[in-house]
Amino acid sequence: MAGAWRRWRRSRPFWGGLVTVLAGAEISVLPLAPLKVMLHQGVAGIPSVLMGLLMILMGLTAWFAPHHRSLAGIVTALLACAALVLSNLGGFLIGTVLGIVGGGLTFAWRPVAGPAGGAAARAVPDGAPGAGPGGAPGSLPEPASAPGS
Secondary structure (H helix, E strand, O other): OHHHHHHHHHOOOHHHHHHHHHHHHHHHHOOOOOHHHHHHHHHHHHHHHHHHHHHHHHHHHHHHOHHHHHHHHHHHHHHHHHHHHHOHHHHHOHHHHHHHHHHHHHHHOOOOOOHHHHHHHHHOOOOOOOEOHHHOEOOOOOOOOOOOO
C-alpha cells in the first residue's frame, strides 16, 4: 500500500497541488465569517470565495490531470496575485504567498523517466560518444569542428 501511494505521489506534482489547495482553502475560508458579518460585508466576499475555490480546483487538477500542470501552475499564480487585491490582502498575504509557491512548484514539476530511462541516463556519462549536448542520452552528438576553425 505504501509503495502504491509513493508511486502515485511521485507521478504528479503532489507538493505543488497540496500547497495550492492549502492556499485556496486559506483564501476562501477567511471571508466565511458568521452570518451577521457576511450580511454586513455584502458581495465583497464573493470574489474571495470564488478565487479560493478556483485555486483548490487548480490544485486538484495538478493531482488528477498532471498533463495540465503548466496551465494549472500559471492560473494558480495569477489567481494568487489577484487575490492580493481582491481578497483581504490575499488571505492576509499567507494565501498569496502559498498560491505563488504552489503555482511555481506545479509549473516547474517534470515527470521522472521510468526505470529504463533512468538506467540509460546513468549508463551514458557526460561527454561520452552517445551523449549529445549537455550529456542527454539519445540526442545527437555535437558536430565536429572543421579543421582550421
